[in-house]
Amino acid sequence: MRLTSPTITRTAAPIRFTFDGREIEALPGESIAAALSAAGILAFRETAKEKAPRGLWCGMGACWDCIVTVDGKAGQRACLVKAEAGMRVEAAPPREPAPLATPPAQIPDRPCDLLVVGAGPAGLSAAIAAAQAGAEVVVLDERGEAGGQYLKPLAKSHVHAAPDAQFRKGSALLAEARAAGVTIHQGATVWGGFAPDEIAALVDGAAVTFRPRRLVLAPGAHERPVPVPGWTLPGVMTTGALQTLARAQRVSPAARVVIAGSGPLNLQLACELLAGGVEVAAVVEAAPKPGLAAWRAMLALARTSPDLAWDGLRYLATLRRAGVPVLWGGNILACEGTDRFVALHVATPQGERRVVAGAAALNIGFQPETGLARALGCAQRFATEGPGAEIGRLETVTDGDGRTSVAGVFAVGDGAAIGGSRIALARGRLAGLAAARDLGLAAPEDARAKQDLARALAFQAALWRIFAAPPFEPAAIADTTTICRCEDVTAGALRRAMADGARSLAALKKQTRAGMGRCQGRMCGAIVARLAGAPADEAAFAAPRAPIRPVPAAALMREVPEGYATPVIAAPATSRWRSPALPLAPENRACDVLVIGGGVLGLSTALYLAREGVDVLVADRSEPGLAASTANAGSLHVQLLSYDFGQKAEAAGTARSAMATLPLGPRSIQLSKEIARDAGESCGIRTEGGLMLAETAEELAWLRGKSAAERSAGVESHLLGANELRDLAPYLAPRFLGATFCPAEGQIDPLRATAALLGLVRNAGARIAGGVEVTGIARDGPGFAVATEAGTIRAGRIVVAAGPWSGRVAALAGVHLPVGGLVQQVIATEATAPLVPHLVAHAGRHLSFKQGLQGHLLIGGGWPGIHDMVIGTTHTRRESIEGNLWVAGHVVPAVAGLAVLRAWTGLNVQVDRAPILGEAPGCPGLYAAVTSSGFTLGPVAGRMTADAVLGREAIPAAFSARRFGGCSS
Known part of the structure; x- marks a missing residue:
């Protein structure tokens, strides 16, 4: 009405x-x-x-x-x-889907003195203060009209003859901002914060990278x-x-x-x-x-x-x-x-x-919109004051002027800490003045604003005492109640995942998809954290991703030069984030075989050992499957990739290793299907074939040689012409001259498959110890004494399956394993109708492309991310997102009609293109289990490792850890 x-x-x-x-x-x-x-x-x-x-x-x-x-x-x-x-x-x-935007020829940089994100009371107040001091100020706001939730104006469809005080205040504030020369962009979406002076946004549907000298975050709050x-x-x-x-x-x-x-x-x-x-x-x-x-x-x-x-x-x-x-x-x-x-x-x-x-x-009650602040690394605190805070909320830590822990970044208003419009107005003005002083402008202290702030804080504290709601009881939520609106995840599904061993929000997300939808956990993250009993800190909430909100893929499609090598991290840092450490249970203080690392390779090794009656303990510093095994896109690769064959591979000395590894792919995929069968579910496995596309005559000639090499190794591979390719894959752009088609390739759902594998490992009798970080490995008679934070584990034999950290772990025993890491990104779009049945790659571009069972397009291909050596985390690069999307749209035009929901990075294993398996020379009883393409090769590498530990089958020389020599000390 x-x-x-x-x-x-x-x-x-x-x-x-x-x-x-x-x-x-x-x-x-x-x-x-x-x-x-x-x-x-x-x-x-x-x-x-x-x-x-x-x-x-x-x-x-x-x-x-x-x-x-x-x-x-x-x-x-x-x-x-x-x-x-x-x-x-x-x-x-x-x-x-119709295209959502026009792909840009380039994405311009836009410098300014001060960038304000949010045009509510706090943002406008900060902008006015800085602009009146002489700063060039730009305000970005996602809504069609300025004012935020509190000062939202009457729609243009109506006129008010007697506006109330709220309407009048909003109109006056907006007029004051315009009079001060503030540039306000309405309908502008900030989709990424990659540095304080690198803020990615869409303005009038076009991508712009803002380069401010100072940044004020005032994005407001949303209701809990x-x-x-x-x-x-x-x-x-x-x-x-x-x-x-x-x-x-x-x-x-x-x-x-x-x-x-x-x-x-x-x-x-x-x-x-x-x-x-x-x-x-x-x-x-x-x-x-x-x-x-x-x-x-x-x-x-x-x-x-x-x-x-x-x-x-x-x-x-x-x-x-x-x-x-x-x-x-x-x-x-x-x-x-x-x-x-x-x-x-x-x-x-x-x-x-x-x-x-x-x-x-x-x-x-309300929860601050802290995604951008967290993406920039601003420190957060866990707040429990005020209505609705009984479930807890993250607030950005600031000083009296609104400065955050990141230099040059201010956070004000309800987007930093819940307080209401008058606190927002006062804090906004103080932050705007402080930013202006940072810029060298004359902006005196404002005693009136500080007095207003003190009164507003006192008012808010009294208000919260009057409207003090009863405490939130997670146990009272019925199992049938939906918690994650985006993915239809119920409280019962979350509780079942916890009963299966998930202890953190990260594990619950990966087992249930809670928080993986369009809202990126805004509507469920705090509730899921409380249900899980997660610690009251930032780790208990969904990690901020770029984009921090869905954004049209087409608007970011920019061709980026690809003539680079993804930087190899020789000794990746260990992430500070981990699920809580746990004491060692008495039964976990001794075992026959200790598997260090709970990824797909470690779990596969444990499965095949436990099925033979071996006493196996899997120890993981966090929770099984939370690293690369569930951060990858789930490609099942069989074909040689561009760096596996040809002159590049020959120059790098990896061609022989790649060719030796080639037959392992089909064998491992068959083992994955057996694991899915034993678990009683599909694990999202589809093997409808993989394409590698040729756009030029040179690429087609390269594919011809590659296909012949694959066939010589016993792998089925077909060279398709342009007409055959169009008939097989009508979703592709018409520019391709041909492709190789490998029927054995496909995809798997890493989240479901890891959960299924974990269940089989437990059913086979292996024990899982999460929250156990190995700090030392020493000889103990014929076996080992493995030091951990929670005590010593005595093991007869050890399997090091810690992915890119395997070199670090093996070094504790004096064993040299040349294992590094590569930070690689994956992009997921919103779901669409069935479109792409194949795994798609490009002979001359970085691309891995497929469509998941739920309809999302998954886009990767080795585009690099960033590894923070101080805190051990990985982050996306803006250029990698833009370039990756350009290649995807260049290959499959339908991408232009979809929004990007999220992009994430994972630390992949870097070895010499062949698995490192078997007993380490000079250290009897210690085995290596390391491979790249972990989700493809994990099951077969685990089977081979188990056979080696059991003394059944020797590791082939091409994969043996002995090819790198013996102990390093």
Whole structure:
């Protein structure tokens, strides 16, 4: 329904667009979500996994739950995209997505004195202060209008004859910013922070790299999740989402609404809805009704901000006069409905109640948007103050001027720490002045701003005492309740993963996909961390990725020179991040064979040993499978790659090793299929063949020689001409002259396969010890004494299967293993219809391309990332993302119609193109198990290692650790 008001009138005649063929009336300037809500349409789409209806949730573009297809363009947020006449909107994703952007010929650098991310109260205040001091200031904001959530203006579809104080403040702040010369880009998406002076963004749909001398982060906050049964139903949304519909767009999704949660925002919304003609069924407040004990807090409200205190009293009086019940001490139990919301179940001090309504607005506090700050390395703290903080939230650590731990970067407003608009205004001004002084400009201290900040902080502290909600109890969440909205992951699925041994958020993500969807964990990360009992620090939350929010692939497609070698890290640092260390269980203090490293190769070795009755212990410094085994894209390679054959390989001296390794691929893939069979699931294995494409005559000639070499090693390989290639792979661009086709190649789901392998290892009787870091290896009679943080493990034999860290581990026993690391990236797009059945590579470009079973395109190919030798983490490079996407779009044009959901890096093994297996010379009983292409070759390398340990079969000389000599000491 559309709201009514004697002072707010429409400014233009309606327009019309279609939604799934139905004509919808809209007003110019309003969002698609507002127009659909006005028409009574609450379900905008269905989820891919469960086919569950979904509609508006956050209303501010953070959750990505309201995505629709607009004129053939997939993944458009209905809450942000403006309705236009003749627009064709559809709930389902398109079969053939239209391009989302025009690929850039180049991506310009844009220098400025100060870049501000976010045009809410904090961002605008900082921008004004710095600009008035003489700085060149640019503000980037994702929404169509400045003001943020608190100062959001009335949509251009309406005009207000008597705007309230909030509207007036927003208009005045925006006018002041423009008068000061601030450049504001609305609809601008910041997708990556690679350094304080390297901020990647889209402005008017085009990629720009901003190079600021100083940076202010003011991205605001989003409302925290409310994981109760039915909270994903269409018609259930955040209070902020409903307020945006009502206050800015003059729309309500239903004629009768219930509002629940905690905080004064719920009271304000109720009054605004009443004024617009909506019936408010009830306001449910989690905090107990204020009594005499709260009088000090109420006096503090009146003393520090009398106008806001008066607003609160006015809201309560308005609701009382309208007969709207305010249910103090009410706890949300469930949202009832099938295809849409119909009633809210709440527990009150007087008993359980069922409140019937057509829509529900829920708010139990806020969480800062810290993704960009964390991507830049700004220190965080775990906060537990204020409404909704009982689940915990990360806040950026700052000083009094808003400086973070990273030089040149400031963080202010609710995007740094929850505090409300007045704290944001004051902190924004102080940060803007401090940034101006850093730039050498005259910007005196502002005593008034500091006084305003002190009063606002006192007011907020008193407010939080009044609206103190009861503690959050993760155990109370029912197993059937959805936790991750993007991937349809329930609390029960998370608990089952924990029962199977997952102890950290990282492990839970990889076992369940929670936090891997479009919102990147914004809506579920904190809840998953609490369910897991993860430590209260940054490691308990989803790691920030670039892009920090989905971005059109086409907008980033820039051709980058590929004439480089991925830097080899001779001695990779060990990451500071790890799941919590655990004490050694008594049964884990001795074993026959100790396998150090719980990746696919270590687990495969343990599986084949345990099945022979060997007493096996797998020790991992974190949790099994959390490193390269689940950071790769799951390619099952058989063909020789560009650096395996030809002059490059000959010059590097790796051609012979690559040829010797070639027959292992098909054998290992067969073992993977047997592992999947034994585990009772497919593990996502598909072997529909692999293509390596030739774009030039020279590349085609190279492929001809390569194919002959592969056939000589017993590997099936076919050379295809252009016509054959088009018939086999119509999804490819028409520029290719031919390809080699290897029927044995394909893909596997690393997450499912690792979990399945881990289950088989346990079932076979091997023991798994996570959180155990090996610190020393010494002889102990015929065996070894292995020192760890938690005590000594006595082992008869040792298998070093620690991936790129194997050289570091072997060195503890005086054994030299020439193992290094390569940081390589993978990119995942949003899901699309089945398109690419093959594993695709390019003879002259860095590319590995396939489509996962869930429809996501997975793009890699050895593009390098960055390894931080200080903290041991890996990061993406902006140029690698751009270049990788250009090659992918050059090969498969459909990529231009999809958004990139995430890009990540992993530390891959660097060896001489052949596995390093078998007993180390001069150190009897210590075995090496190291290989590149770990997910392809892990099972066969594990089988060969187990056979060597059992004395059944010698390791071939081409793979033997003996080819590198003996002990180093």
